[in-house]
Each structure stands twice: as structure tokens, then as C-alpha cells.
Amino acid sequence: MLQKLWEVEEISVPKLVSEADEFCEQYFADTTRRLSDGRYMVRLPFKSEFPESVTLGPSRTTAMGQYVRLHKSLSKDSDLRKQHDNVLQEYVDLGHMTEAEPFEVIIKNKYFFFYLPLHAVVRPESKTTKLRVVFNASRRTTTQFSLNDVLHKGPTLQSDLLGILLNWRLYKYVFNGDIEKMYRQILVHPDDRQYQRLLFRPQSSSIIKDFELKTVTFGVNCAPFLAIRILRQLAEDYLPQRAPTKFLKLDFLERRQAARRMGYCANCLASTHRLHECKSNEVCHRCGDLQHTLLHAVNNGGRSKSPSNKPKSKVVA
Incomplete structure (x- = not known):
């Protein structure tokens, strides 16, 4: 309690910007572009050590094993399995992921692909979404590094919740909104999509197929930075x-x-x-x-x- 009192009374000091955060900002500015339809396309901010000293190992076999186990578990509840399949099928139907060839690129024993193992988070008490599909970009490969290990997280751009609530007191009326499928409104550059692969058996197929996610993906550590930074870029583009x-x-x-x-x-x-x-x-x-x-x-x-x-x-x- 005493520590919290000091923190409240203490004069705030601007946080120092790390070299990694400066790199993410500059890389975003240099590589992000807006397409003719108004959507933004971003690049994933890989660390400079990748792929020289920090490398990825094989991930498709691990993802395949996880998918088979997940489906076996969900088979015990047909409703949950249907929800799981519908979530991924929606990605296909909306063009947010596309089918890919079943292989991994290997150069000098270094893998330039990453398959995201899928998990299902079940919340029976939820009135809307009882099952949520999670893309695990933190699953380590045989090199002991995961996709999140070779990516910069990026600076935290979200405004402090307390500050937002206090700002509400400045106005007579306030509005609260939600951007539908916010991450999925932002495209990832085609050269980086092979790091966002997954395995899925579509409703129209009897075999498990390979897919690439085309948009910013929840579970990848830089996704929050990219999403909020795009919002700010949009505001800057239109503010004047x-x-x-x-x-x-x-x-x-x-x-x-x-x-x-x-x-x-x-x-x-x-x-x-x-x-x-x-x-x-x-x-x-x-x-x-x-x-x-x-x-x-x-x-x-x-x-x-x-x-x-x-x-x-x-x-x-």
C-alpha cells in the first residue's frame, strides 16, 4: 500500500525508448504501405540476429501432432468441434488465409517457415463465444527458439486505461466502440506469411491441408504493436x-x-x-x-x- 502511494504521488518520468523499439518504429515507417482498397500491409519485425545466430527448427510435425490431438479431444463434443471448424473456415471464406503447398524451406539447416500449433480455449460460461481458437507462436522448435523469440515485440502503444477513464470526465457524452476483427483488417506482406502457417481440415476436404494466414494474427507477439500503430497511422493520414x-x-x-x-x-x-x-x-x-x-x-x-x-x-x- 505504501509503495502504491509513492507511485501515485511520484512525478512521472518519460520512459526511455529502447533501440529495439526505435527499430520497430523505423521499420514500420519504411515498410508499411497502403493498398488501393485502403487496407494497410505490414512486415513482421524480425530481430537482426535472425537467421544468423538465432534460427528456427522444424515446426510442421509438431503442429500436425497438436492438431490431431486437438481434434481427437474436440470429437467428444460435436458442438465444440463444429465451432472450432467454423472459426477456421471463416478465415478461408473471408480470404484471411489461403491454402499453401505442404513443405518447409530449409537453407543450411535453417528453417524459414513456422507452423502455428492450434489450441482451443473453452469458456462454458460465455454467452457469445464459448470456444476460442488460439495460435501458439511461442511454441519452441528443436533449436529452442519460437517465432516470438525471433520477432521484436514492439513498444506498448495502448493508452493507459486510467488515463482513458479520466479523459471521459472531460466530456458530457462519450462513445465506446469495437473494431470487428481488428487484427484481421491488416494484411501481412506475402514474404512474411510463411511464418504464419497452420494445419486445418476444411469442411469440404477429408485430408488435413496447409494454410497461410494473410493478416496480423493474435498470438504473434508483435500483433498488438502493429494493430495500434496502424490505427495511429490512419489517424495521422486523415487528421489534417x-x-x-x-x-x-x-x-x-x-x-x-x-x-x-x-x-x-x-x-x-x-x-x-x-x-x-x-x-x-x-x-x-x-x-x-x-x-x-x-x-x-x-x-x-x-x-x-x-x-x-x-x-x-x-x-x-
Whole structure:
């Protein structure tokens, strides 16, 4: 209790960004692209040690054994087995996974494929989803490394729950929503999909077939980072064009305060970093300073500040 008291009263200190987190952010920026249909496509952030010093071993045999055992267990309850098969069949029907050739790529005894063992989590008390299919990317291969071991997890981008709840007190009305199949709205680059393979017997087949998951997959350690980062990227892509009228009516200081309160950088309005981390070179279209145009400052008389001959510098709150 005493420790928690000190933590509450302590002034928060910005967390240091690790080299791994910096790599994930830069790799995301360099490799993520948006397709013509509006969807984003990402790459999996593999560690630099892979595949030289950290390697994967065979995984298909392990995944096959797990699938056979799982189906044998679910056969005791036809309803659960049907739910399990329906979940994976939906992946096929929606185009979120596609059939693949049954082989593994091996180069100098190093495996460049990974098969995700399947597990079923049963929750009898649930009123909606009584069975949930889990993709186990932490199952180690013969090299003692799993897919999650060779991937960077990425920084935690989710906002603190306490902060979200406190922000709700600032408004008269709040809305709570859910993005259906959030992870599965994001495509994984074709060159990385062989690391998201699984085994499944479709309803129209009598044999077990190989499949590749085409989207960001729950169970892979970098999935939360990729999903939240895509949300922030989407917000950044649309924020300048769709700034809310209420925000535009605020004065300079109020806009900066609102941006900080909602978790945006007070220089560029990005949600991927904070003010002290900002490296934006965006120039205000009205005064020429290094800041977002929506954060343009005015003099006390209400007139825009004129561009100066001094070197451009960021506005610091």
C-alpha cells in the first residue's frame, strides 16, 4: 500500500525508448504501405540476429501432432468441434488465409517457415463465444527458439486505461466502440506469411491441408504493436483533412493543451510519439515555423505572427 502511494504521488518520468523499439518504429515507417482498397500491409519485425545466430527448427510435425490431438479431444463434443471448424473456415471464406503447398524451406539447416500449433480455449460460461481458437507462436522448435523469440515485440502503444477513464470526465457524452476483427483488417506482406502457417481440415476436404494466414494474427507477439500503430497511422493520414470544428475554434494555447491531453504531439499532432521525441520537419503554412499549421500561433492582438529571419525551430510547450 505504501509503495502504491509513492507511485501515485511520484512525478512521472518519460520512459526511455529502447533501440529495439526505435527499430520497430523505423521499420514500420519504411515498410508499411497502403493498398488501393485502403487496407494497410505490414512486415513482421524480425530481430537482426535472425537467421544468423538465432534460427528456427522444424515446426510442421509438431503442429500436425497438436492438431490431431486437438481434434481427437474436440470429437467428444460435436458442438465444440463444429465451432472450432467454423472459426477456421471463416478465415478461408473471408480470404484471411489461403491454402499453401505442404513443405518447409530449409537453407543450411535453417528453417524459414513456422507452423502455428492450434489450441482451443473453452469458456462454458460465455454467452457469445464459448470456444476460442488460439495460435501458439511461442511454441519452441528443436533449436529452442519460437517465432516470438525471433520477432521484436514492439513498444506498448495502448493508452493507459486510467488515463482513458479520466479523459471521459472531460466530456458530457462519450462513445465506446469495437473494431470487428481488428487484427484481421491488416494484411501481412506475402514474404512474411510463411511464418504464419497452420494445419486445418476444411469442411469440404477429408485430408488435413496447409494454410497461410494473410493478416496480423493474435498470438504473434508483435500483433498488438502493429494493430495500434496502424490505427495511429490512419489517424495521422486523415487528421489534417478532418480536424473537428470544435478544435478549429480553439485558440493557439487551447489547441496545444487539447493535443497534449488527447495524447498527440504538440508540435506535429502525431500520436506515435510525444513532444520531447518529435523529429518532424513539417512547416507551418502560415508562419513558416517547424510546427503543424493547426497549431499556428497568433500575437496578443489576434494577428498571425510573421515569419522571422531566424533559423526555424520547434515550438516548445
